[in-house]
Amino acid sequence: MTTPPLTLFGAPVGLYTGKVRSYLRKQGIPYVERLPSDPVFEREVMPAIKRFINPVIRMADGTLVQDTVDIIDYLERHGHAAFSVYPAGPLQRLVALALDMFGGDGQVRAAMHYRWSYRSYNERFLRHEFGLSYRAAGQSEEAINQQLDGFMGYLNAYLPKLGITADSVPAVEAAYVDLLAALDAHFRVQPYLLGGMPTVADFGFIANFFAHLGRDPFPADLMKRTAPSVFRWTERMMTADPDTPEFPHSQFRLSEADELPPTLGPVLRLMAQDYLPEVRMGVSFIDAWLAAGGQAAPGTPVGGKPKVRTLGQGRFQLRGTEVQTLVWPYNLYLLQRITDAFDALAQPEQSRVSAYFAEHGLDGLLTLKAQRRVARSGHIEVWE
Numbered sequence: 001m002t003t004p005p006l007t008l009f010g011a012p013v014g015l016y017t018g019k020v021r022s023y024l025r026k027q028g029i030p031y032v033e034r035l036p037s038d039p040v041f042e043r044e045v046m047p048a049i050k051r052f053i054n055p056v057i058r059m060a061d062g063t064l065v066q067d068t069v070d071i072i073d074y075l076e077r078h079g080h081a082a083f084s085v086y087p088a089g090p091l092q093r094l095v096a097l098a099l100d101m102f103g104g105d106g107q108v109r110a111a112m113h114y115r116w117s118y119r120s121y122n123e124r125f126l127r128h129e130f131g132l133s134y135r136a137a138g139q140s141e142e143a144i145n146q147q148l149d150g151f152m153g154y155l156n157a158y159l160p161k162l163g164i165t166a167d168s169v170p171a172v173e174a175a176y177v178d179l180l181a182a183l184d185a186h187f188r189v190q191p192y193l194l195g196g197m198p199t200v201a202d203f204g205f206i207a208n209f210f211a212h213l214g215r216d217p218f219p220a221d222l223m224k225r226t227a228p229s230v231f232r233w234t235e236r237m238m239t240a241d242p243d244t245p246e247f248p249h250s251q252f253r254l255s256e257a258d259e260l261p262p263t264l265g266p267v268l269r270l271m272a273q274d275y276l277p278e279v280r281m282g283v284s285f286i287d288a289w290l291a292a293g294g295q296a297a298p299g300t301p302v303g304g305k306p307k308v309r310t311l312g313q314g315r316f317q318l319r320g321t322e323v324q325t326l327v328w329p330y331n332l333y334l335l336q337r338i339t340d341a342f343d344a345l346a347q348p349e350q351s352r353v354s355a356y357f358a359e360h361g362l363d364g365l366l367t368l369k370a371q372r373r374v375a376r377s378g379h380i381e382v383w384e
Ligand SMILES: N[C@@H](CCC(=O)N[C@@H](CS)C(=O)NCC(=O)O)C(=O)O
Pocket: 014, 015, 016, 017, 052, 053, 054, 055, 066, 067, 068, 069, 330
């Protein structure tokens, strides 16, 4: 057998793995997928990346890349991509980066809620899916079941830490249901978020909208029954071709005039209402942590050790309900992509982009910066 050009280590049930799998297929990049129980992952990948995390790609020359943002950027920089997922138009680029963050980080709470709060409905499917890795390693069903109790319990226990409690669930569900409705109206008339072709915006959303929200029994039913065009888009995102039979006149490109579909407006307004307050809270929390003497020497892991990814819990308001949730410095890495792209624009373009963002209540995002920056080095988040 010849060595595969690219190995994707991850799982069908994995939130971020689906994002990379979708990207590889859309770009026509050949790959093989391996589960985390694969001996190469344990022997070679884990020691190099210093923690258990999915997905990771391994190139034929042994290069490892972890983190979906870095994976996409690595593949684009090294000439593997058939097209760039970062639009050339300044407004399109900024909106794509903002939606990447909203669809990725901003939907993790909904994804985790609909997977684990409806656990009994999802249980059989989840045990099958989480069992794949152990089964591929040849373990007995008894051993698998025991390990599943532990691992699924560990993931389930994240709910309160992510702000999913009896008090917050009505607000979490209302925000998600409204977003589904706005996206359904959009995907009825457009194949992808920015128009005729996928961008980082689509890849951000597919993280949560494939493995969890589009595939676990409870949320998949909800999506199919109430937002069938969104479900169709999740299918479209997992094919190698554009998959647009219902849009026979659609071309695989964005507007050359740097215009955006009007149906994105309601999606962006929901981002301003339901997600921007959390992003602002994260920045204030990190600034307060730094001011209180948080250890942030340049080049050191954001949480002190590679395995520690959060700094504590902060509070924000979601539709009038207080939500207390973990704060991840990694989010600054996502936010910086937006503010850096905005800073790089010439003044007239900044004004045009600002005006569009302001129309949707999102202009604050373009200049929102913490006192320190986060970089990625050696596969982990570090203080810059
Ligand atoms: N920011 C990372 C996040 C990757 C991530 O958080 N992966 C999750 C599963 S999909 C993980 O491996 N978590 C391990 C754990 O919580 O123990 C990316 O974009 O790749």
